[in-house]
Amino acid sequence: MxxxxxxxxxxxxxxxxxxxxxxxxxxxxxxxxxxxxxxxxxxxxxxxxxxxxxxxxxxxxxxxxxxxxxxxxxxxxxxxxxxxxxxLVRARRPARMPVVLTRDEVRQVLAQLQGTEWLIASLLYGGGLRLLECLTLRIKDVDLASRELRIRDGKGRKDRVTVVPGRLVPALAARLDESRVLHGRDLGAGAGWVSLPDALDRKYPRAGRELGWQWVFPATRTYLDVATRQRRRHHIHETVVQRAVKQAVTRAGLAKAASCHTLRHSFATHLLQSGYDIRTIQELLGHRDVSTTMIYTHVLNAGGRGVRSPLDDLP
Incomplete structure (x- = not known):
């Protein structure tokens, strides 16, 4: 093994x-x-x-x-x-349509959330992120001036850029400020380290304590890394958000089997309904093949290249 x-x-x-x-x-x-x-x-x-x-x-x-x-x-x-x-023949997977919420249903679910869970769920819908892509965002990956999120090492080890909803800019800016303050306290306590991808910690030994590499959504507690003896802080665990979204769907009274990934499905579907180009949506979602994106083609119209997030259109 x-x-x-x-x-x-x-x-x-x-x-x-x-x-x-x-x-x-x-x-x-x-x-x-x-x-x-x-x-x-x-x-x-x-x-x-x-x-x-x-x-x-x-x-x-x-x-x-x-x-x-x-x-x-x-x-x-x-x-x-x-x-x-x-x-060897692979098992044939049944063709299933993804669960998609209407705009009003998305509004109802988000209304049942608050704080960090609300912001994460709003980013999942507003930017079409996968849950782990959102939780592993680093401070340097958020560009509020350009309203862009840079997704590093996503599914299939691909990088991409997606949109930051204009309505989330103030909340996301406040979240970044909180992460900066928390990192400052960690540094004062002799901690402040985070894990780095690949071998960057050997190439840049001090990068693990730099502000840009800190998580946008850090965990509440630190831990001691056995190998490096560094006091580190991980990002929020997926189950925290999954549990919160599941409870929000129940409190909203929805019968659909909705989850965190349903918000990503809804993002793609609502952009198509708004007339955006299928290739643009493919790039925002990070799909390798456009045939994967075609599952969302409830409505197909020619759209513009500048994307306005569907979150900004919610009443």
Whole structure:
């Protein structure tokens, strides 16, 4: 398993993908009585994937993730190229329409939130962000003068720029001021460190205490990093916002199975309904292929290149 992790990191897979792949490989080996994967072949792989679908009743996306982990194990780690590996058929995912809220429903949900949770949910809808993209924003990534958010290392390890709703500029400016004050207190207490991507902490040893690298939405408590012995502060955990949005949907009396990601779906749909170009929306969402964005094509009209956030149009 150490070799698996080392190979994943050498190829710059995300930490979440690393944990998922390691988990599936471990389950695969345990399923076959802890036999070494070199001694297992097509029948054992097929048996494991069939068990997931029949006994485990997992979704097609979950089964495909397990298959991807096993393909990585055999081709990327063990260096085995079998014909049957390429012949494995992925489970067919059902075509589902995303849950989308109307503008009035978005207003009702946001009205049930306050403070930091309200600001985060407003950014998810107003800028089309994924939840983790919003929580991992650094102070240097927010440009209020240009009303831009720079999303670093998003899904697929891609960077992009999206819009800051004009109505959120005062609240976001106040949030940045609070982060600055908190960072100043941390520095005074001998802390003030944050984790940096890749090996930047070795290239720039003091960057972890610079203001620009601090989180826009820092956690309330610090922690001691075991490897570096630095007193660090993480960003707000996803479950805090997920729980708050779920409760807000319930209090708003909505029957839809809405979540944080529903706000991103609503962002794309409402921009299309306002007549914005599908390619512009693709860039704002960070989709690799425009076919992914086409799922939101309830309304398609030619639009302008300057984007006004749908949050600014709420009554």
């Amino acid at each position: 150490e070799v698996v992790r080392a190979t994943l990191r050498a190829r710059h897979y995300s930490p979440r993908t690393e944990d998922a792949y390691v988990g599936w490989i471990r389950r695969f080996v345990r399923f076959h009585g802890w036999k070494h994967p070199r001694t297992l072949g097509e029948p054992e792989v097929t048996m494991f994937l069939t068990s997931l679908a029949v006994q485990g009743r997992v979704a097609a996306s979950t089964q495909n993730q397990a298959l991807s982990a096993l393909l990585f194990l055999y081709t990327g780690v063990l260096g085995l190229e079998f014909d049957w590996l390429q012949g």
